[in-house]
Amino acid sequence: MLVWIALAGVLMVIGALWYLSLYDALYPSAILAAIGGVFLSTLLGCGLFAAAFFSDKSGHDSNVSSATQQDDEQGS
Template identity: 70%
Template sequence: MPATFDRDRAAAARAQFKRMVGWIALAGVVLVIGALWYLSLYGPLRLHMVIATIAGVFVSVMLGCGLFAAAFYSDKSGHDDAATGPAGKTDR
């Protein structure tokens, strides 16, 4: 019997996903500030180094954590319920 899609469950998962992305973005900003502070200890910051650090650190944090958040969202929203692999097969 296929699983049904629950809209309330999906809405709650969507709200939680948005909160997670907000916290991840905040963590990315904090990590960028920390990385720039650390780099400033060893010499002057040049524009290209600042741009590369911002892009590299922030994008890496958002990509890595964002993919984990998307996996959790997919599971909690019920989108994964209908997908079954070989273990979900039944003999007829």
């Protein structure tokens, strides 16, 4: 799964650099900023979604929600 996420990040960087090259010359600082920003944002977004889906499938979320419901019922 990590390989697919990294591949998606690389493809997003290539797309962003291609788009930037259509409208302006690519300077080394712009290339580094695009690589850093797009690649890290893609990895962070995919990682957070993966963590949310893993948390949902593992059952930890239902344990927390049932515990809070029991606390609400006892507190009332």
